[in-house]
Amino acid sequence: MIFHTFVTKTSSPSKLPECGQPFAMASNPVSQKERGPSSKIPSLFSLLLLPLLSVCYVQWGRFSPVQDAIKSFYTAHLQPLTASPRSATQTLAAQYAAACPDHRPKTHIFSTDPLIIYVQDYLSRNEIDYLLDLAVPYYQKSPVSKGFNLEAYDAEIRSSMSAVLPADPVVQCIEQRSVDFQGFMPRSRLEDIQVVKYAVADHFRPHFDWFSGMANPRVSTFFVYLACDGGERPAHDDGNDSEMRQCEGGATQFPHYEGFFARSWCKFIDCEDDSGAGGVAFKPIVGNALFWANLYPNGTGHPGVWHAGMPVKKGRKVGLNIFTRRDTWVPE
Structure with missing residues (x-):
């Protein structure tokens, strides 16, 4: 100067x-x-x-x-x-490329027949934000499986948008966490994981994640809640989900469930459910996950995991599907 x-x-x-x-x-x-x-x-x-x-x-x-x-x-x-606006995303990817974090969610066994496990904090806040951003360019209309036709579309059965995620370092660490949860099986048995976005009135009618005659059936399912809010996230999100921004509806319902559960489960379950669908309805709580086994030990499908994504009444719900196959997965 x-x-x-x-x-x-x-x-x-x-x-x-x-x-x-x-x-x-x-x-x-x-x-x-x-x-x-x-x-x-x-x-x-x-x-x-x-x-x-x-x-x-x-x-x-x-x-x-x-x-x-x-x-x-x-x-x-x-x-x-x-700084680049994507520097936080790039930093997280670099950290996960070096080593997957030691992440220890809290598990609650809800049922053993069928096996349904509720998992608290399955994903961290940083992982959730990362996946929501990663999914944006990949969204397409969600298909339904009708027999061996895996690319059918029927809005009466299913209405949502799905994004199949690329296997980058963060995605791979979440995949590894998912197979380790099930007994250290190889990651090659996972399908490509999918983010699914439900807007108002979007739903997925009761269905199984398997169907009779599958050559390589889905032995288990994770459904992880990524968002339950009033819409797209604001540019400057402070991470505090106020009541005004909570979605309504969108529970994961198991209509055939007939067992009992303690009153303490009402923090995870909609104990005032008036949908008329019956069974049990799990609330969409961000970061938490449901895990269930689709098959009996002999390989036949379990009728108790007949489940539905109930209609969203307000805002949006975003979830993550993680499907595990019996054998190495090869895209159909």
Whole structure:
């Protein structure tokens, strides 16, 4: 700043064209008549002083306390302004590429026949945000399976949008978590995981995740809740889900369930369910998951896991489907 001020006030464009031009906009032009004959002396003085100022500036900048102050100011004030908007996403991916985090969700066995396990905090908040962002360009109309036709569409049965996710480091760590949960089976038995988005009135009527005659049946299912809010997330989300932003409806219903459960389960289950579907309805609580086994040990399908995604009445629900096959999965 010292160098800039001195040059702009004393340099003569006619004598120093190579230096005068860059500062033309900041200078206050003075005519030769106003300067008088003595104006050459400051110009000559400038030429002699410039090298000395440059050396002093460089040496001053090498002084460690000055360097530390400059670095601290940049880190605190300037770096956040120049950071890429996707830097948080890129950072998370790099961390998961180095090593999957040690993530320990809390499990509750709801039923052993059929096997239904409720899992708290299956995904972290950072993982949820990452998956929601990752899914955006991949959404397509959700298909239904009718026999061996896996690309049928029927809005009366299922209305939602689905996104099959690419297997990047974060997705792979979540996949590994899912197979480890089931006894350290190979990750090759998982289908590509899918994010499913339900808007108002969207639903999935009661169905099985298997059908008779599947050559490589789905032995188990995870359904993880990624969002239950009033719509798309705001640009500046503070992470606090207020009552105004909670979705309504969208429970995961098991109409054929006939067992009993303790009153304490009502924090996870809609104990005031008035849908008329019967059975039990699990609330869409963000970060938590349902896991269930689709088959009996002998390989036949279990009728107790007949389930539905109940209609969303307000806002949106977003979930994550993780299906495990009996053998190595090959896309049909």
